[in-house]
Amino acid sequence: MHGTIQSLSSRINSPSGSNAPVHLEGIPLLGSTLGLAELLDIVFRRLHPLFSIDCAALLIYDEKITVISEAYVSTIADGMDEPRTAVINQPCELKAAQKTVAEFSFPVIKSKDEWLEEENQNHCLINGEAGYLFHCYIPLEVENKILGTLELHNHARDFSAECLTFCSNIADLFADIVFFTRQRSQQINVVSPTEKLSRPFNQDDEAGPEAAATQLFELNEKLAVLNEADTLEDFLNKAADLFPAMNASFKLQLEEFRAFSEKQETGSIYTGQQQTSSGNYPQIIGAGPKMNKVFALMDQVVQSDSTVLITGETGTGKELIAKTIHAASARKNNPMISVNCAAIPANLIESELFGHEKGSFTGATEQRIGKFELANNGTLFLDEIGELPLELQVKLLRALQEKEIERVGGKATIKTDVRIISATNRDLITEVEQGRFRQDLYYRLHVFPINLPPLRERSEDIPLLANFFLTKFGKQKAGFSKKAIKQMIHYNWPGNIREMEHLIQRQILLNSGPVINEMNIPVTGKTMVNGTGTKQQIKTIEENERDHIFAVLQLCKGRVSGPHGAAKLLGVPATTLNSKIKKLGLNKQHF
Structure with missing residues (x-):
């Protein structure tokens, strides 16, 4: 699909009958895949001065990755003012070294010495050049399928990490273009715009080679402006302006590429059919290794009456774990009573836990039943146990040891049958060492510890949690874009799941479209x-x-x-x- 440019240039610049590469010096090319030759030429003109790259080659493989179906090579050597771009228009089977490169599923940097050590020969480019000392190979991968390779080669300089990162992004662009073109070609017959711009040169044409040269010169003048394009979109816009007769075709390509890019970037990831939990507790969202360990611990303790201590940062879901353990235990038909030790004033905690008799203190106008009594034959959940004052820790310890309590102002001893589940975001060992928490109470509570990982350590669960909250708060929304999911995965989540829930709820209210394309992630961290x-x-x-x-x-x-x-x-x-x-x-x- 190289059209007139390739036909004419092969006659002018290549020997008759030769399979040599087609060279167009300083002239942008229209390749068979949405202008890959132009784009490589544009990119290379910027890569060379930026990273001192001597050669860039773009190889496109067939579906079975056995043949190089298209190849484009841009080079610049000493004494050359402008890059030299070549189109390799003869499909060829992959040789041994090329098969090795085609198998790379990640960016690879190799030197000549490494090639000699592993293959007994230096890597030879598709155009026959074998004199480069440093090589870089970046796969063109879409949906876990290798479509081609972007090769970079240097004579005297190794490739920097910055160069590798930048060029990996360029390779992603090439991959998207190839993928888009292949998808499009399966639906319609793609005709090269250059084939419609002018009639291909015919050997028997009366005008002969002179007319061909004039035709090529006029076309090259028009195409030269495309070298000013910085992006594929800019290239297509300029092409549409240059060739009014092809305006509709170029505009269609541009619109299709925009639609494809938007779908790739903003398409919904989860359909709601994904497994949200790998354990026996579907109400807990999590399928990664961290949560699997939590589920395994829960399986061991739910059917017992053992005291459980749940630790973890604020917002990790400690109370949900406690409720789930109670709901799966033999006490599930009896109440689970929760007490937040940090939310109750110190002078009222004792009354809250153990109850009080009428007249036992100012304001005690009637008898009150405490949480221990209310939780009898059930579960008492003591949240933020690390905030309990020292003087109350002694009384709590006695209640746990003796399984009996006394109301404030009362004299009678009341027997209780209560399972204790406590939770804290503090390091109780440190609290014990610093004298803020009783060691004997710590050991009484620390019978069966379960530590909940922070959200930043279970990034594989973030898409599952995001989809859960989207379903909970925004049933009219289709899903999240890839960009939004990546933002959430890379965020540190100091407030963990609770922060995520509130952020998604707020984002749903602010977003008017069917897909949440971007998250308003808060800026955190120290600044100077x-x-x-x-x-x-x-x-x-x-x-x-x-x-x-x-x-x-x-x-x-x-x-x-x-x-x-x-x-x-x-x-x-x-x-x-x-x-x-x-x-x-x-x-x-x-x-």
């Missing part, structure tokens, strides 16, 4: 003002480490070990990196 008066966000060492490891894992497509894994790039053993991934709450499915 530099010498120019600009605010700069300050991250902790752990936050910087997490961001850096996440970025490298994304580049390596989640691969940890091996010669091209993240561990090697980071300079640490794979076991150490796996430990850090687990500690930082990262998950491979997001890379």
Whole structure:
């Protein structure tokens, strides 16, 4: 689908009958896949001065990844003022080294020495060039399928991390274009715009080579303005303006690409049919390894009367866990009574827990039954147990040990049969060491501990939780865009699930469309003002480490070990990196 440009240039610049690449110096090309040649030429003209890249090659594979169906190569050498772009128009089967490259599912940087060590030869480009010392291969991947490879090659300079990151984004653009074109070609017959712009040169045409040269020159003058395009959209707009006869076709391509890009970016991810829990507790949203451990602990304790201590940061769902344990226990037909120890004034907590007799203190105008009595034969949930004053800790300890209480102002001893589930966001061991919490009470409560992970450590559950809250608060909404999901996955969530619930509820009210395309994530973290008066966000060492490891894992497509894994790039053993991934709450499915 190279049309007139390819036919004419092959006659002018290539030997007769030759399969040599078609060279167009300083001239943008119209390739067979939505202008990939132009786009590569545009991109390379910016990559070379920015990262000192000597060569960029774009290889497009067939569906079975056995043949290079299209190839474009842009190079610049010493003494050249402008890049030289070539179209390889002869499909060819993948050779051994090319098969190795085609199997890369993540960006790979290799030197000539590495190629010699592994394959006994340096990598040879599709145009036959084998003199480059440094190579970079970035796969064109969409929906877990490799469509092609963006190759970068240098004579004397290795590739920086910044270059790799930037070019990975460029590769994503190429991949989207190829994917879009293949989808479109399955629905309609794609005809090259250049084939409609002018009649292909015929060997028997009376005008002969002179007319062909004039035709090529006039077309090149028009096409030169496309080199000013910075994006595919800009390219299509300029093409539509240059060729009025093809305006409708170019506009259609532009509209289809916009629609496709919008669908890819803002399409709903979850349909509500996904499994939201991998345990026996469907009311608890979570299917990742962290929550599976919680479910396993719950399975062991629900049928017993053991005292449970639930720990975790604020907003992680400690009360929901307590309610679920009670609902699955033998006491489920009796009440579960909750007491927030942090919400009750210190002088009223004793009366709240144990009750009081009429006239036992000023204002006690009648007898009151305490929470222990109300929870008899059921469960008493003591939330924020770490906030309980020391003087009350002694009385609580006695009630737990003796299984009996006395009301405030009363003399009678009242037997109770209560299961205790307590929760705290404090480190009770530290509280004990600093004398703010009784050690004997701690051991009495710490019979069966369950620690809830913060939301930032269970990122695989964030899409499930988001979909749950969307269904709860915005049944008219279709879902979240990929961008919105990524925003939530990358956010630190200091308020955990409670913060997420409120944020989604607010976003539903603010969003008028069927899909939530973007989340108004709050700006968190410390900031400082530099010498120019600009605010700069300050991250902790752990936050910087997490961001850096996440970025490298994304580049390596989640691969940890091996010669091209993240561990090697980071300079640490794979076991150490796996430990850090687990500690930082990262998950491979997001890379």
